[in-house]
Amino acid sequence: MASSYTLLANLRAGRCSNTAEVRLLRSWEARNINKGGELISVDMLFIDENSTMVQGSIPALRQLQFKNRLAEGSIYTLTGFDVVRSNPMFRLSDSTFSIHFNEGTELEKLSTTVRTIPTELFRFRTYDQLRELANTGKQLPDIMGELCQIRSTITDRIPGAQRVMLSLRLESGTVVCVSLFDSLAPAFHSKLDSYVREPKIVLVTGVNPKIVAGKLYLNGTSATRVFFDSETASASSSKVVHTQKIEPMKISDLNQFVITADPQVVEFLCTAKLTEIQVAEGWCYIGCSVCSKKLIREETSFTCAPCNETNAVAQLRYRVILSVSDETGIAAFLGFDTEITKLTNVLAAEAAQIVGVGLNAQVDTDLPRVLSELVGKTYTFQLKLKDFNFTAHHQTFTISRIFPARDLAPLLTFAENVEVHEQAHLQNVAPGTDDRAAITSDVAEVSTAGDGTLTGREAEANEHDAAEDNASKKARVE
Numbered sequence: 292m293a294s295s296y297t298l299l300a301n302l303r304a305g306r307c308s309n310t311a312e313v314r315l316l317r318s319w320e321a322r323n324i325n326k327g328g329e330l331i332s333v334d335m336l337f338i339d340e341n342s343t344m345v346q347g348s349i350p351a352l353r354q355l356q357f358k359n360r361l362a363e364g365s366i367y368t369l370t371g372f373d374v375v376r377s378n379p380m381f382r383l384s385d386s387t388f389s390i391h392f393n394e395g396t397e398l399e400k401l402s403t404t405v406r407t408i409p410t411e412l413f414r415f416r417t418y419d420q421l422r423e424l425a426n427t428g429k430q431l432p433d434i435m436g437e438l439c440q441i442r443s444t445i446t447d448r449i450p451g452a453q454r455v456m457l458s459l460r461l462e463s464g465t466v467v468c469v470s471l472f473d474s475l476a477p478a479f480h481s482k483l484d485s486y487v488r489e490p491k492i493v494l495v496t497g498v499n500p501k502i503v504a505g506k507l508y509l510n511g512t513s514a515t516r517v518f519f520d521s522e523t524a525s526a527s528s529s530k531v532v533h534t535q536k537i538e539p540m541k542i543s544d545l546n547q548f549v550i551t552a553d554p555q556v557v558e559f560l561c562t563a564k565l566t567e568i569q570v571a572e573g574w575c576y577i578g579c580s581v582c583s584k585k586l587i588r589e590e591t592s593f594t595c596a597p598c599n600e601t602n603a604v605a606q607l608r609y610r611v612i613l614s615v616s617d618e619t620g621i622a623a624f625l626g627f628d629t630e631i632t633k634l635t636n637v638l639a640a641e642a643a644q645i646v647g648v649g650l651n652a653q654v655d656t657d658l659p660r661v662l663s664e665l666v667g668k669t670y671t672f673q674l675k676l677k678d679f680n681f682t683a684h685h686q687t688f689t690i691s692r693i694f695p696a697r698d699l700a701p702l703l704t705f706a707e708n709v710e711v712h713e714q715a716h717l718q719n720v721a722p723g724t725d726d727r728a729a730i731t732s733d734v735a736e737v738s739t740a741g742d743g744t745l746t747g748r749e750a751e752a753n754e755h756d757a758a759e760d761n762a763s764k765k766a767r768v769e
Contacts, residue, residue, distance in 0.1 A: 353396075
């Protein structure tokens with residue numbers, strides 16, 4: 292009897308005898324660098340017509356049976372595979388399960404299909420979200436930005452491991468460094484040479500965020516792919532992402548939403564009049580010049596816990612609570628340094644000065660004129676709600692962007708099909724333009740020796756090898 296057809300989202304743990312029709316997005320080899328690059332498995336990403344993306348894995352013992360039949364971008368029918376829970380570390384998909392090939396798995400390539408299956412799917416994260424993921428080993432997200440600089444050991448003729456460093460400017464204006472090691476470096480140069488000109492927009496998949504000395508670095512992994520200009524534009528307008536409008540909402544509806552809805556990450560637009568600048572908790576804070584986090588007062592200096600620095604350089608930053616209202620109600624919106632600076636065109640450090648050091652350090656308590664002049668004006672606020680907004684302790688809504696006029700606010704963005712707690716937005720980038728890639732929403736060591744980083748199965752194998760080595764050493768000592 293012929294097996295029935297199933298969607299990836301409907302899979303359940305155990306042996307699956309149904310048939311799934313999927314597109315193979317990407318495939319790569321997972322190797323154990325602690326055992327001379329021994330092959331662990333051939334891993335891949337599948338996607339179906341509902342834009343459900345799932346990671347798959349072929350064990351090393353069975354890879355010869357399937358490897359030569361894998362063609363990125365092609366569509367396959369997949370039958371007789373095992374469905375298992377996803378590894379919670381180094382994840383390339385938001386799915387809670389993954390596919391493992393077994394002795395009975397059948398993989399057949401299709402020349403045509405009646406189903407419309409996306410050609411790609413990306414998991415973008417903002418700068419703040421990347422910092423939250425750094426050093427956790429949880430996710431390998433994707434990133435897109437404006438190319439500022441390329442540094443390469445290949446073109447600079449530097450001996451040793453091959454390495455390419457890309458400086459990408461995000462929509463927020465923050466510049467991050469992406470490192471491509473080993474085989475990724477020559478592959479990047481080969482793609483760049485065939486492209487003829489230097490790209491303006493670069494998209495990099497499967498990066499591993501790390502914070503070293505307070506700075507964010509993004510390492511390429513074996514699952515990393517690089518896309519240039521026109522490729523990023525076509526991806527943005529294709530079914531790789533789904534159009535999702537950021538809905539406008541009145542204040543009364545906003546207040547009611549956080550009471551009745553389930554906790555989630557979601558964004559809304561709210562047009563309101565700024566009626567007051569709240570000063571009870573101050574309008575600024577003393578932050579770290581590197582990571583912007585609030586500094587801890589010590590006896591004679593400031594300490595930055597995230598940067599682990601005892602003599603951190605202090606900088607004054609905005610943290611402003613705005614009282615706003617419309618015809619339906621009132622609310623408190625919380626704005627931080629970047630957006631308030633854009634609104635006032637004046638840095639917090641220019642509006643007031645830090646006086647004294649250590650325990651005596653303080654800032655002016657009087658409200659700066661640049662802030663008081665905002666009162667009485669109407670703005671459109673883009674608000675980002677998170678889990679804490681749906682608790683009893685909620686006091687304010689955090690501002691992600693501010694627009695002086697409603698017609699300047701974005702009417703829609705592009706958001707990938709992700710779980711409700713992980714949303715990211717991607718604005719379309721036209722090929723050959725000077726417009727920045729707008730990423731408006733939401734893991735192997737930074738290597739000084741030039742070695743690449745690992746995907747989940749590689750990292751898991753290396754941890755297992757390390758545990759075995761420690762156990763052997765302990766046995767010899769005893």
